[in-house]
Every structure is written in C-alpha cells, then in structure tokens.
Amino acid sequence: MEPLEIEKLTIGQMARINHVSEQTLRLYDRMGILKPNDINKQTGYRYYSIRQCAHLDMIQYMKSMGMSLDMIKEQLGKGDVIMFREVLQHQLRHLDKKIKELKQIQEAVKRSIINYDRYLSAPPDGIITTEFIHGRKIYCYSIDFNFYDQEIEVYELILQKLKSHIRLNNLSMNAYYNVGNIIRKPYVEERKLYSDEIFLFINDDFFLEDIEFIPAGLYVCIYCDSNYKERDYTLRLLEYIDHNGLTVTGDYLCEVVAELPVFKESGRNMYIKLQIPVKY
Amino acid sequence: MEPLEIEKLTIGQMARINHVSEQTLRLYDRMGILKPNDINKQTGYRYYSIRQCAHLDMIQYMKSMGMSLDMIKEQLGKGDVIMFREVLQHQLRHLDKKIKELKQIQEAVKRSIINYDRYLSAPPDGIITTEFIHGRKIYCYSIDFNFYDQEIEVYELILQKLKSHIRLNNLSMNAYYNVGNIIRKPYVEERKLYSDEIFLFINDDFFLEDIEFIPAGLYVCIYCDSNYKERDYTLRLLEYIDHNGLTVTGDYLCEVVAELPVFKESGRNMYIKLQIPVKY
DNA sequence: ACTTTACTTTATACTAACTATAAGGTGTAT
DNA sequence: ATACACCTTATAGTTAGTATAAAGTAAAGT
Numbered sequence: 001m002e003p004l005e006i007e008k009l010t011i012g013q014m015a016r017i018n019h020v021s022e023q024t025l026r027l028y029d030r031m032g033i034l035k036p037n038d039i040n041k042q043t044g045y046r047y048y049s050i051r052q053c054a055h056l057d058m059i060q061y062m063k064s065m066g067m068s069l070d071m072i073k074e075q076l077g078k079g080d081v082i083m084f085r086e087v088l089q090h091q092l093r094h095l096d097k098k099i100k101e102l103k104q105i106q107e108a109v110k111r112s113i114i115n116y117d118r119y120l121s122a123p124p125d126g127i128i129t130t131e132f133i134h135g136r137k138i139y140c141y142s143i144d145f146n147f148y149d150q151e152i153e154v155y156e157l158i159l160q161k162l163k164s165h166i167r168l169n170n171l172s173m174n175a176y177y178n179v180g181n182i183i184r185k186p187y188v189e190e191r192k193l194y195s196d197e198i199f200l201f202i203n204d205d206f207f208l209e210d211i212e213f214i215p216a217g218l219y220v221c222i223y224c225d226s227n228y229k230e231r232d233y234t235l236r237l238l239e240y241i242d243h244n245g246l247t248v249t250g251d252y253l254c255e256v257v258a259e260l261p262v263f264k265e266s267g268r269n270m271y272i273k274l275q276i277p278v279k280y
Numbered sequence: 281m282e283p284l285e286i287e288k289l290t291i292g293q294m295a296r297i298n299h300v301s302e303q304t305l306r307l308y309d310r311m312g313i314l315k316p317n318d319i320n321k322q323t324g325y326r327y328y329s330i331r332q333c334a335h336l337d338m339i340q341y342m343k344s345m346g347m348s349l350d351m352i353k354e355q356l357g358k359g360d361v362i363m364f365r366e367v368l369q370h371q372l373r374h375l376d377k378k379i380k381e382l383k384q385i386q387e388a389v390k391r392s393i394i395n396y397d398r399y400l401s402a403p404p405d406g407i408i409t410t411e412f413i414h415g416r417k418i419y420c421y422s423i424d425f426n427f428y429d430q431e432i433e434v435y436e437l438i439l440q441k442l443k444s445h446i447r448l449n450n451l452s453m454n455a456y457y458n459v460g461n462i463i464r465k466p467y468v469e470e471r472k473l474y475s476d477e478i479f480l481f482i483n484d485d486f487f488l489e490d491i492e493f494i495p496a497g498l499y500v501c502i503y504c505d506s507n508y509k510e511r512d513y514t515l516r517l518l519e520y521i522d523h524n525g526l527t528v529t530g531d532y533l534c535e536v537v538a539e540l541p542v543f544k545e546s547g548r549n550m551y552i553k554l555q556i557p558v559k560y
Numbered sequence: 561a562c563t564t565t566a567c568t569t570t571a572t573a574c575t576a577a578c579t580a581t582a583a584g585g586t587g588t589a590t
Numbered sequence: 591a592t593a594c595a596c597c598t599t600a601t602a603g604t605t606a607g608t609a610t611a612a613a614g615t616a617a618a619g620t
Contacts, residue, residue, distance in 0.1 A: 006433050006434075006436075006437075007433075010596075010597075011596090011597070011598095012595090012596065012597080017437075017440045018440070019443070019444075021578080021579075022596095022597085023578070023579065023580085024577080024578065024579090026598090026599090027577075027578070042586095043585075043586060043587095043597075043598075044585090044597080044598055044599080045586080045587095045596095045597060045598075046597085046598095050433050050436040050437065051433060051436060053436045053439070053440065054436070054549075057439075057539075058539075061388075063577095064385055064388065065385060065388065065389050065392075066385065068576075068577085069576080069577070070576090084396075085393065085396050085397075088389055088392055088393050088396070089393065091389050092386065092389050092390065092393070095382055095385060095386045095389065096386070098382055099379060099382045099383065099386070102375055102378055102379050102382065103379065105344055105345060105346065105375060106372065106375045106376070106379070108344065108345065109345050109368055109371050109372050109375065110372065112345075112368055113365065113368050113369065113372070116364075116365050116368070117365075153286050153330050153331065154286075156330040156331065156333045156334070157286075157330065159333070159337075160297045160298070160333065163299070164299075167299070259337075259338070269334075290567075290568075290616095291567090291568075291569095292566090292567065292568080301607080301608075302567095302568085303607070303608065303609085304606080304607065304608090306569090306570095307606075307607065322615095323568075323569075323614075323615060323616090324568080324569055324570080324614090325567095325568060325569075325615080325616090326568085326569090343606095348605075348606085349605080349606065349607095350605090
C-alpha cells in the first residue's frame with residue numbers, strides 16, 4: 001500500500017481507497033455533493049482530507065438505498081434528522097414494490113421457458129392426438145361478434161382490447177401470452193364455428209372473480225403452426241370425431257402453446273393446440 | 281373508439297392501441313427494431329399495419345424480461361430459436377441476482393431505521409447507565425497497532441482497510457454500519473486503553489467462520505455523540521466502576537449506535553455507546 | 561375554397577449517473 | 591533532463607426514452 005498523506009489525498013488516492021472512479025469524484029465536486037477540502041489555485045489539483053471519506057460513505061450508503069444524487073444532495077444539505085427517517089421509510093416501500101415487480105417478471109420468464117419446452121416437444125403440425133389433460137382455470141372475455149366471421153387481422157384488435165381490459169382492471173399482465181379462444185359445447189355439438197369469447201389461462205396463485213374451471217379429461221387435439229390454419233384444422237378435428245363416433249363432452253379450446261419470437265415483421269408466428277374433450 | 285383502417289395505422293393510432301408513445305415508435309424505426317409497413321415518400325408519414333402489433337408485443341415482452349433494445353434487435357434479427365431459450369435462462373439468473381441485491385438493500389434500510397430509532401430514544405450524551413444486554417455475535421478484524429495510540433483520523437484508514445477486507449472476502453456489506461472497537465478483558469482490568477481489533481456485529485442469518493459470541497449480561501454504559509470524546513468517556517466509565525466497586529467480567533465494546541447523515545463535510549458524526557460488562 | 565384543429569415530420573436537447581477519450585499541464589523519481 | 595504517472599478541463603457516449611421547437615400535412619367544419 002502506498003503511503004498516504006492523511007490531509008492531502010489526491011483524487012486518485014481518494015478514488016482508490018473508496019473504490020469509486022476519479023470521474024465520479026469530479027462529478028460530485030461539480031454537482032456540489034462533495035467538494036474537495038482544498039484546491040490548489042495554480043494547478044487546479046483537488047486535495048481531499050481523509051475525514052471526507054465519512055461524507056463519501058454516507059453518499060454511497062444513501063445511493064445503495066436507491067436515492068438519486070439530487071435527493072442525496074438535498075438531504076445532506078438540509079440535515080433534517082426526522083425527515084431522513086421518513087425518506088428511509090419511503091425507500092423501504094419503494095424497494096418492496098421493485099422486488100415484487102422483479103418477481104413477477106421472473107415468473108413470466110419461467111413460464112415462457114416452460115412454454116418453449118412444450119413447443120419443442122410438441123407433436124408436429126397437423127397431427128391428431130388423443131391426450132389426457134389436467135384441469136385448468138381460465139378467465140373469459142366477451143367480444144361482440146363471432147370471431148370466426150372475421151378476417152384473421154381482427155384478432156389483433158381483440159388482443160388490443162383485451163390488453164386494455166387487463167390494464168384497466170389492474171390484472172396482472174403475467175398471463176398474457178397464454179391466450180386462446182373458446183367455442184361452447186352446444187355450438188361444437190352443432191358443428192358450428194361460433195365464438196364470442198377469448199380467454200386467458202390463470203395461474204393457481206392468481207385469484208380473480210369470474211374464473212371458470214375447465215375439468216380434466218380426455219381430449220382429441222390437433223397442433224397447428226399458424227392461426228391462419230385454425231378454421232381448417234378445427235374442421236378436421238370435428239371430422240375425426242364424427243368418423244370415430246366420439247361424443248363431445250365440453251367446450252372446444254384453441255390454446256396458444258408458444259408465441260414465437262417474430263423474426264419477420266409479417267405477423268404473429270405461433271404454435272397452437274386445438275382441443276375438444278370427448279368420450280368413447 | 282375511432283375507426284381504424286387496419287392496414288394504414290398512423291403513428292398516433294399505433295401508439296395509442298399499443299400504449300407506447302409516438303416518440304418511442306420513431307425511435308424503434310430509427311434503430312431498425314420496428315420499421316413501419318409503409319412510408320409515404322412525399323410526406324414522410326409512417327403507416328403501420330395492424331399485424332405489426334405482434335412484433336411490438338414481442339419487443340415489449342422481451343423488454344419486460346429485462347433485455348436491452350440492442351439485445352432485442354439482435355435476437356429478432358437472428359431468429360435462433362434455441363438461442364432464445366438460452367437468453368431466457370440467462371435472464372432468469374440475472375433476475376435472481378437482482379432480487380437478492382434488492383433484498384439485501386432492504387435489510388440494510390430496515391436496520392438503518394432501527395438504528396435511527398435506537399438513537400432517538402437513547403440516553404443523552406455523557407450519562408452513565410446500567411443495562412442488561414442480550415447476547416450478540418461479532419466478527420473481529422485485527423489491525424497492527426494500538427487504536428488508542430493514534431490520532432482519530434487513523435480511524436478512517438482502518439475503516440477503509442476493513443471495507444477492502446470485506447470486499448475481498450465477499451462478505452455482505454450489510455453489517456458495515458454496525459462497526460465498533462473492542463478492548464479485551466485483561467487490558468480493561470489493568471485500566472489500559474489498548475485495542476488492536478475492530479469488529480462488526482453479525483446478523484443471525486449471516487454465517488461466517490471466526491465469529492465470536494459476546495454473552496448476555498449486565499453492562500455499565502455511557503453514550504457519546506462524538507468519537508473524539510471516546511477516550512475521555514471510557515476513562516469516566518472505568519472511574520465509575522472503581523468508585524462503585526464493580527468487577528469487570530468481559531471485554532469492553534465501543535458500539536456505533538447510529539451513523540448520522542453527515543451534514544457538514546467535517547468528519548464522522550456518530551452516536552456511540554461505550555459498554556463494559558460487570559458484576560456487583 | 562378557406563380556416564381551424566389535430567396530427568405529422570425532423571432535429572435538437574434533456575434525463576441519470578456515470579464512463580471514455582483527447583489534449584494538455586504537473587509532480588516526482590531516476 | 592526526461593520519462594512516467596498523474597492531474598486538469600472539455601467533450602461525447604451510454605440507455606431508453608421524453609420534451610420541445612419549427613415546419614409541413616390531413617381532415618373536418620364553415
């Protein structure tokens with residue numbers, strides 16, 4: 001360790017022992033947060049006193065609690081002890097909020113990875129499978145026309161509406177990517193493509209009114225790599241049911257398995273799973 | 281809701297339905313992240329297709345997971361599906377680290393508030409009290425000279441060394457503000473001010489080797505609003521012990537109760553509590 | 561057709577808390 | 591005397607936008 005002259009630390013020494021950069025110290029000087037003890041009028045060299053480390057410590061401590069330099073300057077300049085406590089309390093609430101936000105994001109990333117793996121291991125496009133699917137909870141959102149009467153572009157408008165709805169009702173955006181549409185059992189039985197609802201899958205810990213439960217059971221499914229094909233594939237699924245003499249036992253669901261990164265800007269690029277509950 | 285021409289959304293409409301600002305869309309255009317579908321050569325007006333909402337969604341989704349715009353541009357441009365999963369995994373670890381950091385800061389703020397309250401309710405400077413104090417854990421750090429032989433300015437140098445030590449050993453900076461110095465029992469019994477160790481109080485959940493346990497017991501204490509007075513007040517405490525015929529039962533501790541915001545840049549401004557365990 | 565209003569364009573500057581660089585002056589050791 | 595480490599200021603870059611100005615355009619009302 002270099003020998004230090006305790007009352008005349010150069011900017012470099014001050015920076016080194018406090019683990020900040022010289023530029024940072026110059027910035028603090030210019031901002032009036034920490035002025036050097038002494039400045040040589042001729043050369044402009046800054047000289048700090050070792051005692052100023054305490055001040056710098058305080059700055060770093062306040063900074064570590066998420067305060068801005070302006071706030072710090074204000075607090076240090078004012079010196080109101082009671083006020084300082086309030087600032088700390090406020091900081092505490094702020095941190096709480098931030099941690100919650102990050103945790104939500106983390107949940108979203110985790111679910112995204114799961115979806116991704118589901119996509120990678122999913123049967124190829126166009127294949128009809130019979131699967132046992134566990135019970136799920138969904139939140140339905142009504143639209144004022146038949147989804148299948150419209151051009152596929154209208155899908156975007158519906159999504160926008162749903163997003164606004166979620167925003168307005170302060171619902172968590174977490175579930176957003178697990179969206180789908182539903183055809184109620186009577187229409188399925190009539191072989192009629194009629195849907196005026198879209199839905200979101202809901203996590204168990206995400207509580208909300210108006211949640212519907214989709215029971216576990218056997219489903220015939222078909223996977224599909226573009227929502228332009230949905231209509232066609234749904235008809236295939238219904239044909240399969242008729243051909244095999246199955247009985248429809250509930251609502252049809254079109255579930256988005258994965259929304260893929262859109263590489264070309266030409267529209268949604270998704271892998272969807274069309275499913276109808278049946279019994280033999 | 282205004283009527284929208286699905287294939288020719290102006291920048292304002294596009295901004296509104298996606299809840300971003302027009303400037304943001306212009307920025308994305310300039311950065312090449314999201315180019316409008318069509319630009320009028322004469323007027324320069326940007327026109328977006330409703331299908332581009334999907335692209336914007338993806339951008340916001342990736343952003344919500346903490347990716348920078350540059351990363352997003354790279355990912356969208358490259359279109360590597362497997363790579364995307366890795367990016368998500370990386371993001372997950374990154375978020376974990378950030379959450380941990382925030383929690384640590386939160387702990388620090390909480391302790392700071394407690395210290396503050398302790399300070400506000402503490403007896404005034406110079407008063408000698410007798411207190412029962414609970415058991416505590418400390419981490420000691422040796423220095424190579426007698427603390428009391430030095431000018432008080434050397435305290436700063438010791439703190440710097442301690443900070444470096446903590447940093448080098450990857451210890452949590454959490455405990456930093458609860459620092460103090462210790463005089464071992466034999467020296468106290470000899471009424472000699474000799475200390476070559478400083479210590480940090482350690483939370484229960486902060487595990488580490490070389491932790492010492494300071495037992496619970498009765499202490500005579502004196503509070504002190506400046507470390508310039510420590511020597512003097514320690515002598516007063518020893519006099520008090522002699523005068524009342526008490527027996528010293530352990531090490532002397534000088535504990536920093538609160539490090540106050542340093543309002544003037546003239547040095548540390550702290551409230552300390554000097555304490556010696558005794559029996560009658 | 562004319563005006564008003566709402567909307568669009570570009571360019572520039574600002575935010576926060578630094579970091580990086582250039583061009584030039586200073587301190588000290590050999 | 592000179593090499594080298596260090597210091598100075600000034601300027602620009604970073605991120606992901608926001609704010610503003612000055613000027614051009616579209617649409618609606620009259």
